[in-house]
């Protein structure tokens with residue numbers, strides 16, 4: 001099967017590599033073209049533009065930073081729209097808002113192509129291990145056709161109905177995740193400020209135990225934030241989730257406060273670190289009022 005892949009960042013690189021290792025013929029493109037080289041060394045072909053990738057592929061997957069990136073690879077010169085047509089599919093796995101997804105869906109389907117949004121839960125390691133959770137919505141026929149690829153990329157996939165539902169579900173999940181990370185950071189800081197062992201807090205979390213705290217906590221204690229899920233993307237997701245809350249008149253004061261912390265972290269130049277680096281903000285403005 002010929003599959004295209006657009007966007008070779010932290011997630012896209014790992015996902016495209018898994019497809020190659022599972023026997024898919026993959027043509028890749030990345031805005032910074034030099035990043036294609038690593039995949040070419042593993043047997044991928046390279047397209048000079050998104051359009052060139054689509055022309056070679058039965059369906060094309062995108063894993064891009066944000067709504068601007070998702071729109072530009074479709075609509076700009078050399079973009080997906082120039083080559084998408086009947087018989088081809090486009091699967092956007094980036095985390096974007098429903099409006100972005102709906103615009104892309106309309107343009108692709110007007111050209112006779114099929115569209116699926118399929119954002120994912122799971123970060124760098126699950127992407128490397130093919131253990132993502134896929135939240136798909138859109139053209140069911142394309143979803144069914146993409147199952148062999150989804151089986152390589154993930155451990156579970158959901159089909160959520162019409163375009164927008166996958167995007168919205170992903171934003172709800174990440175809104176909760178961002179708020180949890182802030183609460184956890186405050187807990188770590190409060191434990192430390194109170195003269196308690198942060199390690200014991202991690203070891204014996206009782207009912208609040210969850211995989212994210214277990215995974216991120218040990219590095220956070222060391223003030224180490226190697227990027228798996230970049231903080232700038234988590235803040236983008238908070239912003240988009242808050243907009244969804246506005247649209248539906250849902251009051252979300254906890255998420256709004258978490259968004260402010262992520263924004264502050266971005267303003268301090270922490271955007272390219274892991275989203276757990278929001279801990280740095282809590283450490284500065286935490287209950288003791290002092291940096292630890």
Ligand SMILES: NC(=O)C1=CN([C@@H]2O[C@H](COP(=O)(O)OP(=O)(O)OC[C@H]3O[C@@H](n4cnc5c(N)ncnc54)[C@H](OP(=O)(O)O)[C@@H]3O)[C@@H](O)[C@H]2O)C=CC1
Pocket residue numbers: 006007008009010011012030031032033035063064065066068069070072073093094095096120121122123124228229230233234
């Ligand atoms: N990392 C994670 O844990 C997870 C991330 N996600 C989501 O997946 C998506 C990708 O995340 P991740 O791989 O971490 O992000 P990265 O920042 O590592 O990669 C972003 C990718 O988008 C490309 N890009 C950025 N701006 C543009 C643009 N204007 N036009 C074309 N391409 C552009 C980058 O190209 P270039 O190399 O040229 O900069 C790069 O390929 C995001 O939507 C994120 O929210 C979802 C689940 C988990």
Ligand SMILES: O=CCCC(=O)O
Pocket residue numbers: 095120121122123174229
């Ligand atoms: O969007 C990023 C999600 C990261 C995760 O699910 O661990």
